[in-house]
Amino acid sequence: EIVMTQSPATLSVSPGERATLSCRASQSVSSNLAWYQQKPGQAPRLLISGASTRATGIPARFSGSGSGTEFTLTISSLQSEDFAVYYCQQYDDWPPLTFGGGTKVEIK
């Protein structure tokens, strides 16, 4: 099973600042990595697939990068609606499909 590890667990950022979230896979997943955003009381929403391809309707301030075992989600200028929990997920080698533990982006 591929283990996904996200860091940090919590990220405190001021509105307008840049946020950088990390995701590491226990073995290479090529570019088969997705990012999701989840706000309290809501279902997750797909942000990024293929490590760097934004989903339909996702603002350009969200960008993904990386391949192999190291991945990054960058939010270039945090808006109030971006404070949420973010999850990475690998789909290179499954079952099982596996998620990271999440990074909570909170207001500083």
Place this chain on the structure above:
Amino acid sequence: QVQLVESGGGVVQSGRSLRLSCAASGFTFSSHGMYWVRQAPGKGLEWVAGIWYDGSNKNYADSVKGRFTISRDNSENTLYLEMNSLRAEDTAVYYCARDRSSGWGYFQHWGQGTLVTVSA
């Protein structure tokens, strides 16, 4: 637009069974792989089960293998999760999710979820 609406959650005693449903609309259901993903209270996301677009291939997390069964009715645009021998640790919000295509393995669209609570 794509809509996924889960139903069937509730409070159930440990050891009993429950069946969840997910009604799909706004897309060609029979062309997409489908999944169940759950989230225990205050915890992260856990993939539970997946089924190919035509039902020919099904996969399960080890934590539910042998107890849960995923199925679909493409004529009714509905996904199911039959859950047997429920345990306290199965308590979670269960989300239905749609694949990008037949079975890529990521979740392009999500339902709003249905809460399953397993009591002792």
